[in-house]
Amino acid sequence: EKVSSIGVEKIIFGVPEQDGSFKPLNGKYQVYVLMYCENRDDSIGDVAMVFGGKVYGLMGTDTLGRDLFQGLLFGFPVALLIGLATSILSTIIGAVLGIxxxxxxxxxxxxxxxxxxxVNNIPLLPLLIFFTFIFGGKLWVIVFILVVFGWPGLAIIVRSMVLSLKSSNFVEAAVAVGASSGRIMLRHIFPQVAPFILAQLIFYTPQAILSESALSFLGLGDPSIPTWGQILDYAFRNGAVYLGYWWWILPPGLLIIFSAITFVLLALGLEPVVNPRLRRRR
Structure with missing residues (x-):
């Protein structure tokens, strides 16, 4: 019982100290592994042994010995996928319906x-929690819900812009020469609102990333994918705050904040382009 409570790895690869801790026993170790197969025809591919221990990787490990740095790297494309997929689909639907x-x-x-x-006046977070609790926290479910409730704001704004463009001279000229409604909307109206739509597409991306992170932090995300929100949720469940494991909390939290700030700054940088009133006079 004493050996199991201490840990076999500490006894083999450590030297006991007076305070009860173990100092790492440095040296060269030769490890021999014997692998047995039930059938002679079974084949064994490449085998790798990883001794993670409790200190491993650039940002340490969690309670299960998993490398946090690899989890953060894997969560980056997942966050971008959620943000871009949600913003692109919401923008397309909102722009088309608004025009x-x-x-x-x-x-x-x-x-x-x-x-x-x-749809625009329905609170999003309670609905996200409700639907993910019923249908599961799969990523496609989260993206679908965010898209369904993400298009109304853009549709309302684009509609107001189209109403002002509808009475412009170039639109009236296109109507006079017999252009169809579809051609006028696609060739004459859409190019006028396209810069604003692009800015809104960028601005919607951090909202989707933050929504997914909030759901994952509440334990309603997809447990099979190590998103940044999942890492934070697992950290809080295992008492990382009380134990002082800052390397388990700060990196994913800062990545969520910095990714959101990046897209917000991009949207603010495009705002003078899409809004003539904000253009600086040269």
């Missing part, structure tokens, strides 16, 4: 705007 609503008008405009108003 149609503003140009066509009538009952179509009324239906789109009423649906947008209803």
């Amino acid at each position: 149609i609503s503003g140009y066509v008008g009538g009952k179509i405009d009324l239906i789109i705007q009423r649906v947008a108003d209803i």
